[in-house]
Amino acid sequence: MSNAAAIINEIDTFLDKFSLKKNKLTKEDLIHFIEEKWHEADDEKYSIYQAYIIAGRMTNEYIWAKDFQNMMRWLEISDRHTASGRNEPYIRNYYKGQCCLECGNEEKALEYFYLCYNGNPDYIFTRAPFCYEFFNKHLENPRTLSNQEYDDEEDFFDSIELQEWQSFFNEEDAFISCEILSHDEDENEEITQEHENGIEYLQNNQTKVLESILKELLKIYPEQQKIYGYSEEDKPDFMPDIKEIKGFADLISPLTIYITSVFKDGIPYIGFLFSCSWDSEHGLGFMTHKDRIVEIGGADTAFLTWIAEEDNNKL
Known part of the structure; x- marks a missing residue:
């Protein structure tokens, strides 16, 4: 065999x-x-x-x-x-x-x-x-290679600095990858004042938003432990018992922040994608508005704009 x-x-x-x-x-x-x-x-x-x-x-x-x-x-x-x-x-x-x-x-x-x-x-x-x-360089007849040109004046950014998150997760870099999403979940939507409002809110309320995310995760974590069902041997490594939100610092890490183009009160819904020790394939995703947690799920929860639109239509 x-x-x-x-x-x-x-x-x-x-x-x-x-x-x-x-x-x-x-x-x-x-x-x-x-x-x-x-x-x-x-x-x-x-x-x-x-x-x-x-x-x-x-x-x-x-x-x-x-x-x-x-x-x-x-x-x-x-x-x-x-x-x-x-x-x-x-x-x-x-x-x-x-x-x-x-x-x-x-x-x-x-x-x-x-x-x-x-x-x-x-x-x-x-x-x-x-x-x-x-x-x-080694071809007898080298090709003419075109260089892609970038407009330095283009209104573009690809990361957000969150020093308070860096401190909590003990990360080397305070900058987290960021993407602006259009309504159909495509990237590179033109940055509007509402997008900037959301980024400013996040930077000014870093700890408040992070604590809301982790407190909501702590509520569902015991049930998630049952679903994943790690053995007693592997559980301490991948999904140990957690009593306080600080216990997640060693288990998850922020990967990408998705600023959607769904707005409420001039602030966009924002998705957060994390890696997590218990599911390296699917990761962990949150959709939020300000410091309110709209939904928790796998990675796609962080960038599915219909989740934000559905929530916005309810309120």
Whole structure:
């Protein structure tokens, strides 16, 4: 009987623990654990899609370590997986070239980029600029590359500074990613006075808004613990018992703030997306108006404008 599925699940659990805010493990610990477990798993792992994701993770870990030989070994492991055949050879060769370039081996990167170019001469020029700019220098007839121009006068921003949140979550950066949403949930809506009112309200009431979010989360947390049903072994890591809102500081982190284009009293509804230890896939989302919590749910709760519109129509 194959042991691959069970071992891949072990690796998945380890990766989830590694991503926790209170994690004390090192990159070296991660690499050692996965290498050991991968060796234990039989060849059925090459037909389990999550194993393909893990192979990609290990490739990136060895890029980080600047370990070219082991990076190449994991690229070969990825090629053995059934999922690798989903991409055309020129796509796989581009990816290998990018990995080699990131790992510092320009000669090998150029070799793969030429293989990609010969299979599809346009593909590389649709990918990462640092790759096609490097490759273009080596072409006998380099292409003329156009640079996208940005208007410095454009009314645009992509983050909000919340120092009080930074202090609570013990984050390195006080700036949180921000997006302005139109009514149909598209980004890059033109910033209006109402949007600016919402940003100003949030900055002036940082602790008030955060406490409202966490107090509402604390109310539903026990029921969520039952729903997720972590074992006694895993519960302390992923979903420990919480008695006070400060206990969430190690379990969740703010990722993105969505300023919607649904307004009430001149203030927009604002969504907040958090990562959370108990659901790394779906995350945690809140829709708010000022410091009132409209709804709690998965990540999409933070940016589904119909939630805000429905609430606004009720009031």
